[in-house]
Amino acid sequence: MTSRPVTAEDLRYMDTALALAYARLGQTAPNPSVGCIIVRDGRIIGAAATAPGGRPHAEPQALEQAGARAEGATVYVTLEPCAHYGKTPPCAEALIAAHPAEVVIACRDPFEHVAGRGMTMLADAGIAVLEGVREADAIALNAGFFERLKTGRPLLASDPRTGLFDADLVLQAGEDTGAALDRLGAQGLTRVRQR
The missing domain is CATH 3.40.140.10 (Cytidine Deaminase, domain 2)
Structure with a gap:
């Protein structure tokens, strides 16, 4: 180098x-x-x-x-x-x-x-x-990408700028935040916005 x-x-x-x-x-x-x-x-x-x-x-x-x-x-x-x-x-x-x-x-x-x-x-x-x-x-x-590599979950953050995120956090019926992050990480998402 x-x-x-x-x-x-x-x-x-x-x-x-x-x-x-x-x-x-x-x-x-x-x-x-x-x-x-x-x-x-x-x-x-x-x-x-x-x-x-x-x-x-x-x-x-x-x-x-x-x-x-x-x-x-x-x-x-x-x-x-x-x-x-x-x-x-x-x-x-x-x-x-x-x-x-x-x-x-x-x-x-x-x-x-x-x-x-x-x-x-x-x-x-x-x-x-x-x-x-x-x-x-x-x-x-790359914080979201690095977070997913480390934990299997996307980075979860609050920010009014929607364009910086792959998706908004939306819980499915009976799902807690941790389970939702596991699901979204498995889908390959790296940055999720908490509204």
């Missing part, structure tokens, strides 16, 4: 990636909302967030926009690129195929099939990896 100093440009581009991800909160379950920016020669050549429903992921969308210009570019992503085959191929492999010079990651993905593997794949392919740029912001962004 790279140990270079974080620059003002790193912060600015990661802020843009975080803004893209925040704009999709409440729309990407069961996947986290991820933002990705690709920069070459001081210009954004690709920008995307996880699509509604969780697919496609942010990185392949941004890479498609950038095309061949992604080679030698810097990629900013709010969560470590996935490293496993699920319903889509690993984003780490898509990045490796595009040959960027560097991937800047806000925070590590604790999901057991990723958990550092995405960063290792990139580094092993000769791509510089810088981790931890705006890490606290990315952890806050």
